[in-house]
Amino acid sequence: MTTTATTARERMLLAKEASRSVGLLSDTAKRDALEAIARGIESATGEIVAANAEDLERGRSAGLSVALQDRLRLDEPRVASLAAAVREVAELPDPVGRVLDTRTLANGVALTKVAVPFGVVGSIYEARPNVTVDIAALALRSGNAVVLRGGTAAERTNAALVRAMRGALAEQGIDPEAIQTVDDFGREGARELMQARGIVDVLVPRGSAQLIETVVTESSVPVIETGAGVVHIVLDSTARLDWARDIVVNAKTQRPSVCNSVETVLVVKDAAPRLVPPVVEALRGSGVTVHGDETVSSLATDVVPATDEDWSTEYLSLDIAMRVVDDLDAALDHIRRYSTHHTESIITDDPAHAERFLAEVDSAVVMANASTRFTDGGEFGFGAEVGISTQKLHARGPMGLSELTSTKWLARGVGQVRD
Amino acid sequence: MTTTATTARERMLLAKEASRSVGLLSDTAKRDALEAIARGIESATGEIVAANAEDLERGRSAGLSVALQDRLRLDEPRVASLAAAVREVAELPDPVGRVLDTRTLANGVALTKVAVPFGVVGSIYEARPNVTVDIAALALRSGNAVVLRGGTAAERTNAALVRAMRGALAEQGIDPEAIQTVDDFGREGARELMQARGIVDVLVPRGSAQLIETVVTESSVPVIETGAGVVHIVLDSTARLDWARDIVVNAKTQRPSVCNSVETVLVVKDAAPRLVPPVVEALRGSGVTVHGDETVSSLATDVVPATDEDWSTEYLSLDIAMRVVDDLDAALDHIRRYSTHHTESIITDDPAHAERFLAEVDSAVVMANASTRFTDGGEFGFGAEVGISTQKLHARGPMGLSELTSTKWLARGVGQVRD
Incomplete structure (x- = not known):
């Protein structure tokens, strides 16, 4: 189901218009819509895989790296897992309509603060086709229309996915304009999206x-900043060796390419001779390259000398x-x-140090004696993750469906006026 | 107590540094600080009134309107009321440290979501010296440092107020750099504040x-948009005349210069002959000029013909x-x-119409059968008002102290790693 709109702005206006009816859909109607989307994606598997093959072919010609090709690739099992993810979102509780506060004024006016959809959620992301489906499903489940702008490398794949999702909405009697892509307008599409205040x-x-930096700087639409994680673990004087070693290795190696993996380990001096040699050895045993300062180099072997740049590097690789x-x-x-300001953890046996660290570190998630890999919407029990906010406005840390809602005060009176 | 910093940026960095200790102050320490500020303002009354006289003299020479001169004026009773307002904020409950959510992961990691101060709150406002004191008190009560940029017309008054407040902090052993003004850097100060991401x-x-539009457009710091109110009241077919008349007159005339006063009345056609004549008469009896369309003009006398511009005008005066x-x-x-998207109200005796209006109008506060003047932090029982947010991110509607806080997740473990 393709749109008739011929400019990015027209499509966004159609999304705005559609958001009115989508915002009023019942829990059941939204769940049915997501189930229809899951079926629609499954039925369109052939078309989606064919479109993806074109993107991949274009990528190969353009010299896209093997890693990025893999990120872009959608085969049949991956399409099936996209549909399964939509069904998981369908099963989450409806975040709209929750009553967040009630007050009755002395004159009897009854106030109710309720959760309402934002209206239109925009997303700008890279060539990961799964994000196209994820964000659309999360936005719709929370009663929002969505405008998507994915990487141009995935343009045809995204177009096929969006077509399947729009068709499913139309089939359910829901305005298909609630799902829009501005991929085909290139950079101009992204620019218009950022200026669509x-x-x-x-x-x-x-x-x-x-x-993310580009979007934050160039957007006049309010942004929820997500993601970048130069994540620290502090090994305190009293840190237990087993916890220090297991947590650092887990936080670095369990999935190095994600934002909650640790990038820098800070060892308090008097514990360094006790902790540095075995922790470095364990990291090296897991294939990690350690970039250390002079003291670290003097205590362990095979350490690459760290430069100032290392302290601000988000490696996202087997480097620390x-x-x-x-x-x-x-x-x-x-x-x-x-x-x-993403996640930091301290390993310590001193409760006062743990509490001081928890109180003073200004990050979305601050931990004592746990792996930074737990900063995750799924791990937190949110059932889905919109992203991990590293800003302080509106949402901070892992965002679930409820972070895609705003609020509204309803006031019900019987003719009251202000004295 | 004046600062040693010589640039706007240096002052903001001092505020950031001060925010670390201010953010950790106890409820009692913050209350004591506000009490000291109230006393400090009282003791400095002579200095403040003298500085204000210089601003007023400068304003008169520059042709400042009588209304703006009045808004700027601080005499002894007004200084006393500034101090009283600070004491009211001191009595509000501490919004910091509230536990907003707790979760325990299957592996035993304990999660707690707590309210924390933002850090540094900035405010850009016009030549109302009371805002200088209001915002500083609200920011400090919620554990934040503050950077103020008031109108240049109030520069000396603001400087005297800030000096008194900083002196009070120092006297309490609190870092006085927690209160900063960038007034003396003129437009450049405002620009640097907006770019201090x-x-x-x-x-x-x-x-x-x-x-507000300028700040929203030019700021790279996240903004909470407040204020502008083209507020509507709908008189439905079934509206009771007494409610319609009393609410419209109250919402327009009780305090016409504020954002929650009504600007446009929409009358449903079949009720127009019944409602327009008496409502217009009541408005005219209260000194209001009615700008009406042709139908309104045909039903009532002394109606000024409305143009398209009237529908988007925030009069803030005795016009409707x-x-x-x-x-x-x-x-x-x-x-x-x-x-x-500030406040709209419907006057109706039809419950289905009332509920439809409440559900479909996309504004911060949506009312049925009540005066729009109730959209106010004080009326809502917040005890103080930071402003009225007309955006959907973070805060919507009247903002109390808790809207000047962010959140942080604390995770306490015993060595857990992710599988």
């Missing part, structure tokens, strides 16, 4: 630090920076300087 | 629609626009087109 209510960028600091204060200073 | 955590503009519409759908269409 008053039409698009919130913009969620997903992807590299550079993509390690530095020895004088004390907890010095660790907090380092974090204040280099953290991206 | 990463230093200033949130910016709250207060003032005219134009000021009135239009007859075909039905509730037409009223909703008009509101969709012209509303600033």
Whole structure:
């Protein structure tokens, strides 16, 4: 089901118009819509895989790296898992209509604060076709229309996915204009989306630090900043060796390419001789390259000398920076300087140090004695994840469906006026 | 107590640094700080009134209107009321540290979502010296440092107020750099404040629609948009005349200069002959000029013909626009087109129409049978008002102290790693 709109702005206006009816859909109607989308994606598997093959062919000719080709690839099992993900979102509780506060004024006016959809959610992301389906499903489940702008490398795949999803909406009697893509307008589409203040209510960028920075800087639409994680683990004087070693190795190697993986380990000086050699050895045993300062290099072998740049690097690979600091204060200073305010953890047996760290570190998630890999909507029990907000406005940390809603006050009176 | 910083950026960095200790202050320490500020303002009354006299003299020479001079004026009773307002904020409950959610993962990691201060709150506003004190008190009560940029017409008054407040903080052993003004850097100060992303955590503009538009457009710091109110009241077919008349007159005349006063009345056609004549007469009896469409003019006397511009005008004066519409759908269409999403109310005796209006109007506060003047932090029982948010991100409608906080997830484990 393709749209008749011929400009990015027209499509966004159609999404705005559609958001009115989508915002009023019942829980059941939204669930049925997502089930129809899942079926629609399954029925269109052939078309989607064929479109994806064209994108892949174009990517190969353009010299797209093997890793990016893999990220872009949709085969039949992957299409099936897209549909399954939509069904999971369908099963989540409806975040719209929740009563968040009630008050009765002295004069009897009854106030109710309820959760309402934002209206139109925009997303700018890279060439991961799964994001196209994820964001559309999450937006619709929370009663929003959606305007998508994925990477041009996935343009045909995204077009096929959007066509299947729009067809499913139409089949359910829901305005298909609730799902829009502006992929085919290239950079201009992204620019118009970022400037659509008053039409698009919130913009969620997903992807590299550079993509997010661009959106934050250029957008006049309110943005929820997600993602970049220069994540720290502090090994305190009293850290247990087994916890220190297991948590650092887990936080680095369990899935190195994601934002909640650790990038820098700070070891408090008096624990360095005890902890650095076995932790470095364990990391190396897991294939990790350690970029260490002079003290680390003096305590362990095969350490690459760290430069200042390492402290602000989000490797997203089997690399880790390690530095020895004088004390907890010095660790907090380092974090204040280099953290991206995503997740930091301290390994300590001193409850006062743990509580001080939890209180003073200014990040979305602050941990004591746990792996930073737990910063995740699924792990937190949200059932789905819109992204991980690293800003302080509206949402902070893993965002579930309820973070795609705003609020509205309803006031019911019987003729009251203000004195 | 004056600062040593010589640039706007240096001052903002000092505020950021101060926010670390201010954010950790206890409820009692913050209350004591506000009490000290109230006393400090009282002790400095002579200095403040003298500084204000210089601003007023400068304003008179520059041809400042009598209304603006009055808004700027601080005499002894007004200074006393500033101090009293600070004491009221001191008595409000501490919004920091509230536990907003708790979860325990299957592996035993304990999660707690707590309210934390934003860090540094910025505000750009016009030449109302009371805002200088209001915002500083609200920011400090919620554990934030504050950077103020008031109108240049109030520069000396603001400087005297800020000096008194900083002195009070120092006297309490609190870092006085937590209160900063960038007034003396003129437009450049405002520009630097709007670009201080990463230093200033949130910016709250207060003032005219134009000021707010400028801040929203030019700021890279996240903004909470407040204020502009093209507020509508719909008189439905079944509206009771007494409610219609009393609510429209109250919403227009009780305080015409504020954002929650009504600007446009939409009358459903079949009720127009019954409602328009007495409502217009009551408005005229209260000194209101009615700008009406042709139907309104044909039903009542002394109506000024309305032009299209009237539908989007926020008069903030004893003027009101009135239009007859075909039905509730037409009223909703008009509101969709012209509303600033602040407050709208319907007067109706039809419960289905009331509920439809409440569900479909996309504004911060939507009312049935009540005066729009109730959209107010004080009326809502918040005890203080930071402003009225007309955006959907983070806060919507009247903002209390808790809207000046963000959140943080704390995770406490015993060595857990992710499978």
